[in-house]
Amino acid sequence: MSGKELDRVGVMARVKGTDRAPSPGSPKSQSNLRRHYDRSKMHEEDRMASTTPSHQPTPTLFFDTVQGYQRAYALKAAVDLDLFTAIAGGSATVAEIARVCKAPERGIRILADYMTVAGFLVKSGELYSLTPDTAFFLDSRSPAYMGRALNFLLHPVQTEQIQQLAGTIRKGEGPSHTLAPDDPVWVDFAKGMAPMMFPAAQAIAGALKPALAGKLAPKILDIAAGHGIFGISIAQQCPNAQIYALDWAPVLQIAQQNAAGMGVADRYHLLPGSAFAVETGSGYDAVLLTNFLHHFDPATNVTLLKKVHAALAPRGQAVILEFVPNDDRVSPPVAAMFSLTMLSNTPHGDAYTFAELSDMCRKAGLESPHLVSLDPGPESLVIVRRPV
């Protein structure tokens, strides 16, 4: 091994005895490891004596957090192999599942055990079965099948970007490509995310129903419609509603086929293009802004909300679906954590608090903001109104 190679592995200085101050994690600092653990044990005894809760140092959370990437991709492998559908179809032993999944038994055994520990399966003796949630969401024959959502949630544009997170934070902004015209990731989004969004879509349709019921032919604008499930759910619940879906043209193909499949194609209209540029017309009774504002900074959102104001009829309502953290920004967990997804994937996006969203709405002339939690789902609605 050459000196250069030794330098590359970072040991040259120490082998030559030229290091002076022990750098963190160096041999000299490692010789303190035992004292460090012992000191912690002493503190421990102090604490026990004073009846405060005990604490033995453990790297459990560290290790568990690091292994999270493995759990995500193990789940993806199970979905790719259609493991859950095989079990739903009656295969219960490793040999039976392996036959249906067309894979050798060793890998199926290890994956099924892993999915059991991860909470997706139940193992009783040698027999595997699905939990109720797994049967509901991960049997590919289920109407609520979510496996396809992984094509978006684990899309390389997201998973590669997060690996650069320290650099993104130093630079001050994430990439802008997902906001560019016709980014193909939104086709994967539209194809995969409808089942996950179904409960929120039902909640929005339910929230708007009283106001829309009194209208002869209410007009709904669905901005960044994606799979279309939000507008489509309104069309299903309000038989006279006309839906205008705005998104990139290739995405609207998915929304249109969903509208056809769900029997509302004749009341489903397409507005292809950018949410910031398309001429939407006006006089809408409701405008939907679902999972859209989090991609942008507040000033951009005010610009967009002014466009929403102009599109709405007087007394028309805008329904914003968002991950809305509390003012402490660390609760509830999923909404609070969503902020980092935007930090990684967008230039200036964020998960906004209700106070921040209300402020943006008011600056755009929209009033009476109120917050509706969709608990147990992770998102909330913010509903605002255009004044007369």
Next chain:
Amino acid sequence: MSGKELDRVGVMARVKGTDRAPSPGSPKSQSNLRRHYDRSKMHEEDRMASTTPSHQPTPTLFFDTVQGYQRAYALKAAVDLDLFTAIAGGSATVAEIARVCKAPERGIRILADYMTVAGFLVKSGELYSLTPDTAFFLDSRSPAYMGRALNFLLHPVQTEQIQQLAGTIRKGEGPSHTLAPDDPVWVDFAKGMAPMMFPAAQAIAGALKPALAGKLAPKILDIAAGHGIFGISIAQQCPNAQIYALDWAPVLQIAQQNAAGMGVADRYHLLPGSAFAVETGSGYDAVLLTNFLHHFDPATNVTLLKKVHAALAPRGQAVILEFVPNDDRVSPPVAAMFSLTMLSNTPHGDAYTFAELSDMCRKAGLESPHLVSLDPGPESLVIVRRPV
């Protein structure tokens, strides 16, 4: 958009009205979504009436598992920015932490909030502080600092491989490169993993101490020594012990510098090369096999254990450190899940049960296997003896 492009996004058949059976997740099956949820709600009511525990379908586990990859890399970003050390050093507000981490406030604010939700920090008003475990393991000035372990645990050879897991399972075996001579990943392992292994190393030294105490100059063979912490800990606790460390030459450089830093260099000897090929000599009072057998199939392990048998003095002990799942293979969780790490990263590795490890040892002529759990750590010791 051309017909070919439409086909690529998978809608052509349906737009043309030529699809017959609704494929899973298709618009037709999606029109059943509402009925599916309603049916589940009916079951729910049945269950409540019969006083069994209630269950409303929720994709919480699915979403949480998928987001695991993001938590892993958010932690890596915090380590890369040395966020925890900044807070340990007294920075408590976003502005203070951002100044020390040399990064804009927005990203630091979002990352610190995320690390709070993930359990690494505590937030009180606008002030962040470390949990006791974070202070112990993630302050880079701590002797137990584990940040460097991410260079191994999230090494691209591991994280890229897991993304191919379905293919690996179908093929029946993972890659062999980590078992090839001088794979550089083991240098990252040696540089990062010593602090994480410290408690297990202390336990092994403690377990061997009574037997070694009676010897004038006990000889210890440390196979696949890595960072060397296992043999070094014995040398520290047994002042006459001579340690023979076996690993690839570049890895032994790290072990040697650790031995020097911890004051046992004069009793630390290097055996560079393959564990299967190096001439180790014989008459050892103890042989260590730490985190090594899981890389291989049982037959290969028997071959290696025969070599261990030959190296041991009569009544000498072999100490095996492993992730040892129970016979159900789904508990305890970390040991059981480790099997998948080997499925993904090695051709035929596994996490073996105590019964399986005992069987391999007996086939190699080693006897009296007993199991020592290192709880709360995730691993166990299996200690066996060469008969007279």
